[in-house]
Structures are given as structure tokens and as C-alpha cells.
Amino acid sequence: MSSSQRPESLRAGLRRRDGTALGVVAVTVLALALRLFELGDRVAHWDEARVGYWILRYQENGFWEYSAGIHGPFFGIVNRVLFELFGASDFVARLPVAVVTGLLPLAAWLYRDHLRDSEMVAFGLLFAVNPILLYYSRFMRNDVLLAAFALFALGFFLRAHATGRPRYLYAGTASLALAFTTKENVLLYLLSWLGAAVLLLDHRLFLARNEEREWTGVLADALADLGRSLASWAPHLLVALVEFFAIVVYFYAPRRPGPGTGIVDAVTDPTLWPAVVGEATLGSWNEFTNTWLGSQGHPYLPYFEHYVTVLEQGALPLVAFAVVGFVAARYVDERPRDLVSFAFYWGAVGVLGYPLATDIKAPWATVHAVAPLAIPAAVGAGLLYRWGREAYEHDDSSATLAAGVVVLVVAWQIAVPMVGAVYVHPQDDTMIPPLGEQTDNHIVQFGQPADGIGPTLEKMQAVARTNEGTDVLYYGHVNENGDYIFYVRDEGDNDRIPAASGWYNRLPLPWYTELADAEVESTMDQQDLEGDLPPVVITRSSKRDLVSARLEGYRAYDEELTLWGSETTVFIEKRALREARSDSA
Incomplete structure (x- = not known):
């Protein structure tokens, strides 16, 4: 290679590397x-x-x-x-x-x-x-x-x-x-x-x-x-x-x-x-x-x-x-x-x-x-990429078309789960891809709350921010395995890792109540559902009727705290919600 060719080759290599860096x-x-x-x-x-x-x-x-x-x-x-x-x-x-x-x-x-x-x-x-x-x-x-x-x-x-x-x-x-x-x-x-x-x-x-x-x-x-x-x-x-x-x-x-x-x-x-x-x-x-x-x-x-x-x-x-x-x-x-x-x-x-x-x-x-x-x-x-580029440079239309088809198939295989799981159905156990039938969403894990809970969380936080005293009351129980659900004897036990066992069933609600600086209590005693109650009462949906019968002026919101199997009802006092909305207006 001549001396004039070497600098030109070097310049071409640098331009190629610059293009790669920009890419x-x-x-x-x-x-x-x-x-x-x-x-x-x-x-x-x-x-x-x-x-x-x-x-x-x-x-x-x-x-x-x-x-x-x-x-x-x-x-x-x-x-x-x-x-x-x-x-x-x-x-x-x-x-x-x-x-x-x-x-x-x-x-x-x-x-x-x-x-x-x-x-x-x-x-x-x-x-x-x-x-x-x-x-x-x-x-x-x-x-x-x-x-x-x-x-x-x-x-x-x-x-x-x-x-x-x-x-x-x-x-x-x-x-x-x-x-x-x-x-x-x-x-x-x-x-x-x-x-x-x-x-x-x-x-x-x-x-x-x-x-x-x-x-x-x-x-x-x-x-x-x-x-x-x-x-x-x-x-x-x-x-x-x-x-x-x-x-x-x-x-x-x-x-x-x-x-x-x-x-x-x-x-x-x-x-x-x-x-x-x-x-x-x-x-x-x-x-x-x-x-x-x-x-x-x-x-x-x-x-x-x-x-x-x-x-x-x-x-x-x-x-x-x-x-x-x-x-x-x-x-x-x-x-x-x-x-x-x-x-x-x-x-x-x-x-x-x-x-x-x-x-x-x-x-x-x-x-x-x-x-x-x-x-x-x-x-x-x-x-x-190199195969397709070489086919294009050599005017090999068949190979160029084949490479293009492979690229489109690959792009489709990436785009469908990317758009479906990441942006359209990030909280669903199923998703409906474009031009396709409903399919299981395997990328989303079970501990993800089901879609639709967001507005209820916003209402709960809005009420907690404007209320004085206890903001949220969990009504808990003991399940068939002897585990506490929602109930915690001392809420201070949740400040450090690990929390009390009944606390974990509440997730992800504690994150959102803490963001709102809400004061939280829990009970398993039906008598605690009498009298002047906090503006937010939360229980498993299996206890919905029992709690609802003791509440007046509350609206019930049924939600899933996981993808399935964690049916939970959030009761929010209508008057408190109206006041929270008027304060934020």
C-alpha cells in the first residue's frame, strides 16, 4: 500500500468509528x-x-x-x-x-x-x-x-x-x-x-x-x-x-x-x-x-x-x-x-x-x-446486517428481500411484547397484541397490583392529607392457616425490617399511605367499627359486607393488591373525599 493510500484508509476508518460512536x-x-x-x-x-x-x-x-x-x-x-x-x-x-x-x-x-x-x-x-x-x-x-x-x-x-x-x-x-x-x-x-x-x-x-x-x-x-x-x-x-x-x-x-x-x-x-x-x-x-x-x-x-x-x-x-x-x-x-x-x-x-x-x-x-x-x-x-448490506450492494434482490423479511419478523417479535407488556398492559396478567388474540403476560410478576387501582390510591391519599387524627383503619382477621391478615398489634413494628407478618398483606398500600404521611391503625375487633371512624377503612373483600353494614356515608372500591387472589375493599368517606377535592381545587 502506498503512503497516500494509508492516510486515506486511516481517515476512512476514523470516519467509520465516529459514525459508530454516534450510533x-x-x-x-x-x-x-x-x-x-x-x-x-x-x-x-x-x-x-x-x-x-x-x-x-x-x-x-x-x-x-x-x-x-x-x-x-x-x-x-x-x-x-x-x-x-x-x-x-x-x-x-x-x-x-x-x-x-x-x-x-x-x-x-x-x-x-x-x-x-x-x-x-x-x-x-x-x-x-x-x-x-x-x-x-x-x-x-x-x-x-x-x-x-x-x-x-x-x-x-x-x-x-x-x-x-x-x-x-x-x-x-x-x-x-x-x-x-x-x-x-x-x-x-x-x-x-x-x-x-x-x-x-x-x-x-x-x-x-x-x-x-x-x-x-x-x-x-x-x-x-x-x-x-x-x-x-x-x-x-x-x-x-x-x-x-x-x-x-x-x-x-x-x-x-x-x-x-x-x-x-x-x-x-x-x-x-x-x-x-x-x-x-x-x-x-x-x-x-x-x-x-x-x-x-x-x-x-x-x-x-x-x-x-x-x-x-x-x-x-x-x-x-x-x-x-x-x-x-x-x-x-x-x-x-x-x-x-x-x-x-x-x-x-x-x-x-x-x-x-x-x-x-x-x-x-x-x-x-x-x-x-x-x-x-x-x-x-x-x-x-452485513449479509443484507452485502446483498444490497451486489444487487442481489432475493437475498436483500430475505434479509428484510427477517428484520421485520424480528422487529415484530420485539415490538409486540415491548409495547404490550411495558406500556399498554404493565399491570395485567394478559395482553392483547395488535392483530392478535389475548395472550398471557408472562413478563409481569404476580406481586404487581392489577390495573385500575391507581384512582383509588389517589383518593385515599387525598383524604389522608386533609384529615386530622387516624387516617386509615385496617380491619383484619386470621385466615384458615392461622396467619394475620392486615392486623398488626403495634404499628411501630413496621418501621424496621422485617415488619409484622400481617403488614405484608397490605402491600403496596403502605408505600402510598406513607407518601401521604397518613396515620394508620388496625383492628380485628368489630366494636372498633362503631362510632367515629377514620375516613378510610380497608379490609379483605371477604369481610366487605360485615364492614359495610357498620359504615354510613362511605363508598366502597374493590381492588386487587396483586394480579389476582387478593381482593381488597377500600371504603372512603364521601364527605371527606368532597372536602379533599375542594381543598385541592
């Missing part, structure tokens, strides 16, 4: 827009409501410590600040997830040493529009946050290896530490990474046989390279280790009012730091192991079937592209592509392992397979 940024803007649009419209899921309630109580009483029952402390620490700055609401509660995952397509640029230009754009686009990732990116849960931080961490670490620049190591360490603050199954991520790395080493040993090299020599060379790399990075690794534990301790350290071993006390009394660090590390580890380690005690196949069903509805094109991308990268390219194989193994472990690891049939568990599979899926999608 990644455009996809990121799309991802953020899809996540922020009507973010606060869906009524809070049970999980969102209980965590949100305890964050509000944390604002009030200053008490917060790690509890494995609600996973990592990320939301408690971050959302408390956001609530203080912007006020508490469904929108603000979900904002960290929406923003972090909306920025996730930018992670594609970190993988530029391992993905082609078209694959990087496809990578970002798959994250932006995949129905499962999108739905749970608009949700105050840790799962997509964990996946996002892990993918950022992996990308930063790969850049550190490729460039030798320590700043990428520190950025990756911060991302990994934040992943540890989200959910305990970050440990499963690390195990998956270790297993995938072992399989990549097996790639090397297999190729060595084909190249007539001794596998023992290849293994020795790999270990020697690893040792040299660790030695050269040793000072930065030590700093990164300190950085990691600083972030983890900050998030996991207990917050407690008054004298004690909280992190605030340790700032003014350095002698408390050993106790604070111990609670944040060993104490949190003991809490985690006592809660989650061990068999979940359920049959595997029904959970696996549910997992696959959710993937089929919300990620079928992505999974299909992942298989194509993995096969192409492994068998069509000259050598297997490490990142593609690594991510495919990581995702495949998720498909097989999470049905065993999860304690309930939860659609959000599929996030931990979908997210890593997006990398080989981007390779598969990029292959389709």
Missing part, C-alpha cells in the same frame, strides 16, 4: 427515552412498595442496615438522597434504575476491541429495546442494575487489559463494587465468570492440539502470562482493592440514630471503625448466608419451564441471535472470539442455573441470562 450515543438516547417515558404511571409492585416504605421510614427515624430479605443496600442509600432532593414518588424511586440501565448501551463502546462496529450498535440496541430488560429497567428492583454494573465492570476490565491504563481498572472496580451493593447473586456472576474463563482456557488447550503443541506448555505459558500481568499491575490492584472495600463498607455500614456503631458515629469517633467495618463485611456476609444459602427446596422442572416461557415471550429473538452469534464466532471466524464465547457461557449458565437458585417463579430472574446473551446476540444481529 451508540443515539441508541443510548433512545434507551433513556424509553425508560423515562411515563416512568411513574405504573402502581408500585409489592417489592417496590416495601423497600420504598422502609426508605421513607429511614428518612424519618435514621435507621437503616443491610437485610438480605430485600437484597443489597443500594436503594436505601441512593434513594434516600433522591427523596430528600426531589421528593418521594414512584417516578423518583425508579429513576436510578432507569438512568443506569438507560446508559448501558454506552458500555458497547468499552467492547470495541472485541466487537465490530455493527455489533456494537446492535449490542446497544438489544439492551435498549429488549422487553424484559426494558420492563425491569422501569422497576425499583436490583436485577437489571446488577447486570448493568457487571457489564460495565467487564468492559472496563477488558479496556484495562487492552490499553494498560489504570483508570479503566479503577472504573471497573467501582462498577463491580456497586454491583455488590445491589443483590447477593453477584456471587453467581463471579462464579459464572470463573467457569467461562476455565472454558476459554480449554479453547486454548484445544487449539494447541490442532497446532501440534503440548497442552502442558500452553497451560504453563497461560499461567506465566497471568503471573506477569498480576505482578505488573500489583500496585494498582492494591489500590483497587482498597477502593472496592471502601465502596462496599460505605453502602453496607449500618445507619443508626443515637450513639452506637453506625457509620455516622464512626466519622466523629474513629475507634468505632473496626466495629462498623466488621458489620459491613462479616456481619453482612453472615446475614446473607443465613438467609439465602442452601437449597431453595422446590422442584427444578416447573421453575425451568416458567423461566423458558418468559424468555420465549420476552427474549426469543435475542436468544436466537445469541446462538447464531456464538456459532458464527466459534466456527466461522478463523479463531473463536473470547468475549463472545465468554458471554454465551455466562448466559447459558443463567438459563440452566437460575430456575434452581431462585426462590419464586420470578420473570426478573431471566434478566441474568438475557443481559450477557446480548453480547453474542449482537454478533448474530451484526451478521444479519
Whole structure:
């Protein structure tokens, strides 16, 4: 190549990379827009409501410590600040997830040493529009946050290896530490990474046989390279280790009012730091192991079937592209592509392992397979793009038409569940796709209140804000299993995790009553339904007639606190509602 040709080739390559960077940024803007649009419209899921309630109580009483029952402390620490700055609401509660995952397509640029230009754009686009990732990116849960931080961490670490620049190591360490603050199954991520790395080493040993090299020599060379790399990075690794534990301790350290071993006390009394660090590390580890380690005690196949069903509805094109991308990268390219194989193994472990690891049939568990599979899926999608482009450039009308048909089919398979589950039916157990028949909505989890409850919650909050004294009275009972429903002996028991057992049946109502600063009481005594009652009375619909007979001037609203099977009646005093409306007018 002549000297005049080289600069022209370089300029063309830079223009192509600039175009790719702009494409990644455009996809990121799309991802953020899809996540922020009507973010606060869906009524809070049970999980969102209980965590949100305890964050509000944390604002009030200053008490917060790690509890494995609600996973990592990320939301408690971050959302408390956001609530203080912007006020508490469904929108603000979900904002960290929406923003972090909306920025996730930018992670594609970190993988530029391992993905082609078209694959990087496809990578970002798959994250932006995949129905499962999108739905749970608009949700105050840790799962997509964990996946996002892990993918950022992996990308930063790969850049550190490729460039030798320590700043990428520190950025990756911060991302990994934040992943540890989200959910305990970050440990499963690390195990998956270790297993995938072992399989990549097996790639090397297999190729060595084909190249007539001794596998023992290849293994020795790999270990020697690893040792040299660790030695050269040793000072930065030590700093990164300190950085990691600083972030983890900050998030996991207990917050407690008054004298004690909280992190605030340790700032003014350095002698408390050993106790604070111990609670944040060993104490949190003991809490985690006592809660989650061990068999979940359920049959595997029904959970696996549910997992696959959710993937089929919300990620079928992505999974299909992942298989194509993995096969192409492994068998069509000259050598297997490490990142593609690594991510495919990581995702495949998720498909097989999470049905065993999860304690309930939860659609959000599929996030931990979908997210890593997006990398080989981007390779598969990029292959389709290049095939179609080459067919168009060579005037091959048949191949161009075929590629176009495949793109339309894939777009339809993504758009239908995305629009249906995320925007049109985010609180329904069924959805009606365009030009289709009603189908089960597998992406929405059972703890989501059924559609239609929103106006009743607004009325309840409006009345509570204008009333003096007790605002809400729950009439509870004991069910056939001996469990308390709605009734709590002392409402103060709900201020910390865990709450009284009868409180959980109220979800998501406590989040909304707390937002309205409502004073709440409960009873199981029918005599308490006599006389001057609060403007809002809530009971299970099975007790509707009993309660209604003792109320005068109330209107009943029948709602479902979950998708089904939690029929609840909210009685709101008509006079109080009129006064609340006149005050707001």
C-alpha cells in the first residue's frame, strides 16, 4: 500500500468509528427515552412498595442496615438522597434504575476491541429495546442494575487489559463494587465468570492440539502470562482493592440514630471503625448466608419451564441471535472470539442455573441470562446486517428481500411484547397484541397490583392529607392457616425490617399511605367499627359486607393488591373525599 493510500484508509476508518460512536450515543438516547417515558404511571409492585416504605421510614427515624430479605443496600442509600432532593414518588424511586440501565448501551463502546462496529450498535440496541430488560429497567428492583454494573465492570476490565491504563481498572472496580451493593447473586456472576474463563482456557488447550503443541506448555505459558500481568499491575490492584472495600463498607455500614456503631458515629469517633467495618463485611456476609444459602427446596422442572416461557415471550429473538452469534464466532471466524464465547457461557449458565437458585417463579430472574446473551446476540444481529448490506450492494434482490423479511419478523417479535407488556398492559396478567388474540403476560410478576387501582390510591391519599387524627383503619382477621391478615398489634413494628407478618398483606398500600404521611391503625375487633371512624377503612373483600353494614356515608372500591387472589375493599368517606377535592381545587 502506498503512503497516500494509508492516510486515506486511516481517515476512512476514523470516519467509520465516529459514525459508530454516534450510533451508540443515539441508541443510548433512545434507551433513556424509553425508560423515562411515563416512568411513574405504573402502581408500585409489592417489592417496590416495601423497600420504598422502609426508605421513607429511614428518612424519618435514621435507621437503616443491610437485610438480605430485600437484597443489597443500594436503594436505601441512593434513594434516600433522591427523596430528600426531589421528593418521594414512584417516578423518583425508579429513576436510578432507569438512568443506569438507560446508559448501558454506552458500555458497547468499552467492547470495541472485541466487537465490530455493527455489533456494537446492535449490542446497544438489544439492551435498549429488549422487553424484559426494558420492563425491569422501569422497576425499583436490583436485577437489571446488577447486570448493568457487571457489564460495565467487564468492559472496563477488558479496556484495562487492552490499553494498560489504570483508570479503566479503577472504573471497573467501582462498577463491580456497586454491583455488590445491589443483590447477593453477584456471587453467581463471579462464579459464572470463573467457569467461562476455565472454558476459554480449554479453547486454548484445544487449539494447541490442532497446532501440534503440548497442552502442558500452553497451560504453563497461560499461567506465566497471568503471573506477569498480576505482578505488573500489583500496585494498582492494591489500590483497587482498597477502593472496592471502601465502596462496599460505605453502602453496607449500618445507619443508626443515637450513639452506637453506625457509620455516622464512626466519622466523629474513629475507634468505632473496626466495629462498623466488621458489620459491613462479616456481619453482612453472615446475614446473607443465613438467609439465602442452601437449597431453595422446590422442584427444578416447573421453575425451568416458567423461566423458558418468559424468555420465549420476552427474549426469543435475542436468544436466537445469541446462538447464531456464538456459532458464527466459534466456527466461522478463523479463531473463536473470547468475549463472545465468554458471554454465551455466562448466559447459558443463567438459563440452566437460575430456575434452581431462585426462590419464586420470578420473570426478573431471566434478566441474568438475557443481559450477557446480548453480547453474542449482537454478533448474530451484526451478521444479519452485513449479509443484507452485502446483498444490497451486489444487487442481489432475493437475498436483500430475505434479509428484510427477517428484520421485520424480528422487529415484530420485539415490538409486540415491548409495547404490550411495558406500556399498554404493565399491570395485567394478559395482553392483547395488535392483530392478535389475548395472550398471557408472562413478563409481569404476580406481586404487581392489577390495573385500575391507581384512582383509588389517589383518593385515599387525598383524604389522608386533609384529615386530622387516624387516617386509615385496617380491619383484619386470621385466615384458615392461622396467619394475620392486615392486623398488626403495634404499628411501630413496621418501621424496621422485617415488619409484622400481617403488614405484608397490605402491600403496596403502605408505600402510598406513607407518601401521604397518613396515620394508620388496625383492628380485628368489630366494636372498633362503631362510632367515629377514620375516613378510610380497608379490609379483605371477604369481610366487605360485615364492614359495610357498620359504615354510613362511605363508598366502597374493590381492588386487587396483586394480579389476582387478593381482593381488597377500600371504603372512603364521601364527605371527606368532597372536602379533599375542594381543598385541592
